[in-house]
Amino acid sequence: MKTESLEVSYRATTYRVFLPGGEVELRIGEANVALARWLAGEGASTWAILTAHNPASKPLTVTENAELQSQLECALLEQDCMTFSGENAADDEVWPNEESCFVPDINIKNSMALARRFGQNAYVFGEGDGLPRLVWVEENIQ
Template sequence: MDNSLIDTYRTTDYRVRLAQGGWVSIQVDAALPASLHSLIGERNWAFITAWNPGSQAQPLAQNRAAQQALLIALRKLPRTTCIRPGLGVGDAWREASLFVVGPSLADIDELAQQFQQNAYVHGLGHGYARLRLSSDRPPHAQAG
């Protein structure tokens, strides 16, 4: 994966829909917004999509079907405590996404590979958001 694509992921605005309305933005390498603290506690969280596998544009219907399959898979994970709608916003694109609380990195890594995603954003508790690169071979890497 080239550095320009990684830079694109790092500068994306990762928006989470709040239950009371509105959106809050997660930024890579920044602290988790306070408005998400009570939702997360000390659990793992991730921001992931099934749209545009391999960062290659796909038809809307295909993206929607993949996103629905990801939502179903996330709901089946035993540690999932919350799923909120999300939106990844770049300079010239938007992707529907999901913010999920509870699953382990291993579970999210597996889903990222299954849905052919190059990367996703994750964190633990109120800590910093990190970009995690996906791979078909361990170990997975933190983008630095």
């Protein structure tokens, strides 16, 4: 569920992506030239950062989060998605870091379906320009 406090929290997070050639740090609303270059080199026009940790922003145990993340990774493999490891790190360090998957060339419908399936309130989606945007799962994507 979209709330002002969740919006602030998601925007006060660094989304790290571990790509071949190095780590990229992303912030909502801030274009990343290194990511745009990497996407162009891969011929990827869209991408998403997905996690299965802490569904509905309710803290789970390390074991529960690991199991859910494993299920997400299996779902991505079943869809023949290429994935790279990521980590979502809150600025305030109160919320624990969350493991994530960077998924190039996933469209918004598929990424939305996965975020919804794993109980997420929102996720990060972008296009070839490397500009991360916050997408709320409740949004109606046609």
